[in-house]
Amino acid sequence: MTRRWARLLAHRPVWVTGLLVIAYLAFQLWAEWAGAAKLQAAGLRGADRPAHVELVLAVTPEPFHMAIFQDAGRLIAVRGQSVFLLDVPPDALRALAARYWVRAVRPWAGR
Amino acid sequence: MIARGLRSPRLLESAGGLALVLALWQLSVPLVGLSEYFYPSPLRVARAFAELIEKGILPVYVADSLARYAGSVAVGTLLGVVLGVAVGLSRLVSRLLAPFINFLYAIVEAAWIPLFVVWWGYGIKVIVVLLVYIVFFPMFYNTMVGVRTVPQVYVDAVRALGARRWQVIADVIVPAALPNIITGVRVGAGFAFRGLIFAEMLAAKTGVGYLIYEGVSTQHTARTIVGMICMGLMWLVIDNAYLKPFERATIERWGVVVTAGEKG
Amino acid sequence: MRRALAGRGLSLTPFVLLAAAWVLAPLLLEYPRYVLPPVGDIWARLVQTIREGTLLRHTGDSLLRLAIGFLVGNGLAIPLGIAIALNRHVADLLRPVLTFLQSIAGIAWIPLAIVWFGIGNGAVVFVIANIVFFSVIYNTVLGVQSIPLALRRAVLSHGGRGVQVFTELLLPGALVQIILGLRTSVALGWRALVAAEMLAGASGLGYMTIEAVQWYKTDVVILGMILIGVLWLALDRLLFVPLERATVIRWGVVQR
Numbered sequence: 035m036t037r038r039w040a041r042l043l044a045h046r047p048v049w050v051t052g053l054l055v056i057a058y059l060a061f062q063l064w065a066e067w068a069g070a071a072k073l074q075a076a077g078l079r080g081a082d083r084p085a086h087v088e089l090v091l092a093v094t095p096e097p098f099h100m101a102i103f104q105d106a107g108r109l110i111a112v113r114g115q116s117v118f119l120l121d122v123p124p125d126a127l128r129a130l131a132a133r134y135w136v137r138a139v140r141p142w143a144g145r
Numbered sequence: 146m147i148a149r150g151l152r153s154p155r156l157l158e159s160a161g162g163l164a165l166v167l168a169l170w171q172l173s174v175p176l177v178g179l180s181e182y183f184y185p186s187p188l189r190v191a192r193a194f195a196e197l198i199e200k201g202i203l204p205v206y207v208a209d210s211l212a213r214y215a216g217s218v219a220v221g222t223l224l225g226v227v228l229g230v231a232v233g234l235s236r237l238v239s240r241l242l243a244p245f246i247n248f249l250y251a252i253v254e255a256a257w258i259p260l261f262v263v264w265w266g267y268g269i270k271v272i273v274v275l276l277v278y279i280v281f282f283p284m285f286y287n288t289m290v291g292v293r294t295v296p297q298v299y300v301d302a303v304r305a306l307g308a309r310r311w312q313v314i315a316d317v318i319v320p321a322a323l324p325n326i327i328t329g330v331r332v333g334a335g336f337a338f339r340g341l342i343f344a345e346m347l348a349a350k351t352g353v354g355y356l357i358y359e360g361v362s363t364q365h366t367a368r369t370i371v372g373m374i375c376m377g378l379m380w381l382v383i384d385n386a387y388l389k390p391f392e393r394a395t396i397e398r399w400g401v402v403v404t405a406g407e408k409g
Numbered sequence: 410m411r412r413a414l415a416g417r418g419l420s421l422t423p424f425v426l427l428a429a430a431w432v433l434a435p436l437l438l439e440y441p442r443y444v445l446p447p448v449g450d451i452w453a454r455l456v457q458t459i460r461e462g463t464l465l466r467h468t469g470d471s472l473l474r475l476a477i478g479f480l481v482g483n484g485l486a487i488p489l490g491i492a493i494a495l496n497r498h499v500a501d502l503l504r505p506v507l508t509f510l511q512s513i514a515g516i517a518w519i520p521l522a523i524v525w526f527g528i529g530n531g532a533v534v535f536v537i538a539n540i541v542f543f544s545v546i547y548n549t550v551l552g553v554q555s556i557p558l559a560l561r562r563a564v565l566s567h568g569g570r571g572v573q574v575f576t577e578l579l580l581p582g583a584l585v586q587i588i589l590g591l592r593t594s595v596a597l598g599w600r601a602l603v604a605a606e607m608l609a610g611a612s613g614l615g616y617m618t619i620e621a622v623q624w625y626k627t628d629v630v631i632l633g634m635i636l637i638g639v640l641w642l643a644l645d646r647l648l649f650v651p652l653e654r655a656t657v658i659r660w661g662v663v664q665r
Contacts, residue, residue: 045394050386093200101350135201159505166506183524245423251638255604259618259630263443343516343604354517358608361520369524373517380512 069132076139084121086144089130091115092137099135106130118142185367190374193367203356207375210352213269214341214383217276218334224277225284225333226326230319232285233292246286254279254340258347272344279340280333284326291325292318324395331388338383342376353379443625450628451635458632463617468636471613474530475602478537479595486542487587490549500550507547515540515601519608532609533602540601541594545587552586592649599641614640 043049073079078087084107091099094115103109106129107122119142122130131139167187174186181189197203232238257278261271295318303317319326345354353375360369428448434440435447458464494500518539522532606615618633 046385046390047387050382096200096202098200098202098205133201135199155505158501162502162504162506165502240420241422244420245427248424251642252634253600253603253637253641255600255607255615256618256634256637258607259622260627260634262622263625263627263630339516346516346519346608357517358520361524366521366524369520373513373521376517377509377513381509384512 065132065134066128068134069128069130069136072131072136072139073128076141078127078139078141081124081127084123085127086120086142087118087122087127087130088140088142089117089119089136090138090140091117092135102130102133120144182364182366185370189367190370193365194371194374197356197368197371203371203375206352206356206372207379209349210341210345210354211379213272213276213345213352214338217273217341218280218337221277221280221333221337222284222330225281225329226288229285229288229326229329230292230314230322233289233322234314234318236293239289239293243289246282250282250286254336255343258344262348267348269349271348272341275344276337276340279337283332283336284329287325287329287332288322291322294325295321327391327395331392334383334388338380443627446628446631451632454628454632458629464636467612467614467617468640470530471602471606471615472640474534474606474613475537475595475598478534478602479541479598481534482538482541482594482598483545483591485538486545487549490546491553493546494550494553497554500554504547504550507543507550511543511547514543515597516604519605522605523609528609529611533605533613536605536609537598537601540597544597545590545594548586548590552590555586588653592645592653595644595649596641599637599644603637 043052070079073081076087078085087107089103092115095103095112095117099117100109100112103117103119106126107119109117110120111118115137127139130136171187174184177184185193194203232242254275257275258271261274265271265274299317299321300313303313308316341352342354342357345352346358349355353372357369357372357376360366360372431445431448434445455464458467493503515536519532519536522535522539526532526535602613603615603618606613607619610616614633614637618630618637621627621629621633
C-alpha cells in the first residue's frame with residue numbers, strides 16, 4: 035500500500051502540487067490563528083455585530099489595500115500606517131485581521 | 146541525492162548565466178544613465194520585489210493568476226479531450242469539422258478579446274473564456290487526430306476479445322491517443338500562459354499581467370520588471386513540474402512521440 | 410468523383426450553418442445590434458474603410474511594423490546566436506538564461522516598451538523585434554550546437570579556416586533550423602503585433618479593433634478579427650510554404 039503511494043509521490047507533478055497545497059493550507063492556518071490573536075488583543079474576538087476599527091498596518095497602504103478596505107467596511111480615514119473603518123462585519127474583520135500586513139487591530143470610537 | 150542535484154552541471158550553468166546577466170545589467174545602469182523610471186537597476190528591482198511581498202500584493206497577484214490559469218486549463222483540457230474523443234470516433238464528424246476548426250485556428254487568439262469585451266465588459270469572464278478557448282482548440286484538434294489515427298488492429302483485437310464500447314474507448318483508444326493529447330496540452334498550456342498575461346494587462350485588476358502593466362502606469366517600473374520575472378518563474382515551474390514530466394512519461398511508455406499533422 | 414464532391418460538401422457544412430445562423434439570428438432572436446451586427450453591416454464597413462483609405466493605412470502600418478520588427482529581430486539574433494554558439498562554454502552558460510527570456514519575450518515587454526518609446530510605432534516594433542529576437546536566438550544557438558562535433562572537427566582538420574568555416578559548415582548546418590524558425594517567428598511576431606497594437610499602438614489592425622470597442626462598433630471589431638486572421642494565413646501560406654518546399658524539403662534534411 036505504501037509502495038503505491040511512494041511511487042505516486044515520486045512523480046514530479048504530484049509532489050509539486052502536494053507541496054503547493056500543503057504550503058497554502060499551512061499558511062492559511064497560520065494566518066487565521068495570527069488573526070484571531072490580533073482580535074483577541076483588541077477584545078474583538080467573539081464579535082457578532084459590525085465594529086468600528088483602527089487597523090495598524092506594517093506598511094503604508096496603496097490603492098491595492100484601499101480596495102480591500104472598501105470591500106470590508108466604510109473607509110473613513112488613513113493616517114500614516116493606520117486605517118480607520120466603520121461598520122466592519124465580523125467575518126470581514128476576521129479576514130482583515132488574518133492579513134499578515136496588518137500589524138494590529140484596535141477598536142475605534144468612530145469619530 | 147539533493148546534494149548531487151545541487152552540484153549538477155545544469156544548475157551551475159543556470160546560476161552562472163544568471164550571475165553574468167545580473168552583473169552586466171547592474172554595470173550598465175550608470176552607463177545608460179537614465180532615471181529609475183526608464184532603467185531600474187537590479188538592486189532597485191530586488192527592493193521592489195521585497196516591497197511587493199511585504200505589502201502582501203505579490204502573493205495575491207500570483208495566486209489570482211495561477212487560479213485563473215489552472216482553472217481555465219483544466220476546463221479547456223476536459224472539454225477538448227471529451228469532445229475530441231467523441232468527434233474523433235466518428236470519421237464522418239471529424240471530416241465534417243476539421244476544415245472548420247482549421248479556419249477558427251487562423252483567428253489570432255488576442256483578436257477575440259475586443260469582441261469579448263464588447264459582450265461582457267472588462268473583467269475576469271473575458272480572461273477565463275479566452276483561456277478556455279485557447280486551451281480547447283489544440284486539445285480538441287490533437288485528441289481528435291490521435292483518436293482517428295489509432296490503428297484499427299488494436300480496436301479489432303480488443304473487440305475480438307469481447308470488450309464493450311466503453312472498454313474499447315477507455316482501455317485502447319484514449320491510451321493510444323495519449324501522445325497526441327499530451328502535445329495538445331503542451332501547446333494549449335503554452336499559448337494560454339501568454340494569453341493570460343496579455344488578457345490580464347488589458348482586462349484585469351489583479352494578477353501578474355496586471356502587475357506588469359500597473360508598474361508602468363504608477364511610475365514604478367521596477368515593479369513591472371518584478372512582474373516579468375515572476376512570469377518567467379511561474380512558467381519555469383509550470384513547464385518543468387507539469388508539462389515536461391507528462392511528455393517524458395508518454396515517451397517512456399510509447400517510445401517515440403509521433404505527432405500527426407502538426408499545425409503551425 | 411461523386412465521393413470527392415460529397416467530401417467537399419461535408420467540409421463546407423459547418424461554414425454554411427454558421428453563415429445561415431448569422432443571417433437568421435436577427436430575424437429569430439431579440440438582441441441589441443452591437444451584440445452581433447448583421448453580415449451586411451460588416452461588408453458595408455469593409456467597403457467603407459477601403460473607400461476611405463483607413464483600411465489600407467491600418468493594414469499597411471501593421472505589415473510595415475511586422476516587416477521591420479522581423480528584420481531587426483532576425484538581423485540581430487542570427488549573427489549573435491551564431492557568435493554565442495561558437496564558444497561552447499559561453500553557449501552552455503547562456504542557454505538557461507535564453508530559455509528564461511524566451512518564455513517572457515514579447516507581450517510582457519509591452520509596458521516597458523511604452524516607457525522607452527511612448528505609444529506608437531516604436532513600442533510596437535520593439536515588441537515584435539523582441540519576440541522574434543529571443544525565439545530566433547534560442548533556435549540559432551540550438552541549431553549551431555546541434556551540428557555534429559565530428560563534422561566540425563572534420564572541416565577544421567581539412568584546413569577550413571575563418572569565413573570558410575562559416576559558409577561551408579555553420580551556415581548550412583544551422584540554416585535548416587533558421588528557416589524553420591523563420592516561419593514560427595512570423596507567427597509569433599504577428600501575434601505580438603496584434604497584442605502590442607491593442608495596448609501601445611496608435612494605428613494598425615490591432616489598434617483599430619480595440620479602439621472600436623469603446624464606441625460599440627462591433628462591425629469594426631469583427632472586421633478586424635477576420636482581417637487579422639486572413640492576413641496571417643496569407644503571410645504564412647504565401648511566404649513559407651513555397652520557401653520550405655524550395656529549401657528544407659528539397660535538401661531532404663529534417664533535423665530535430
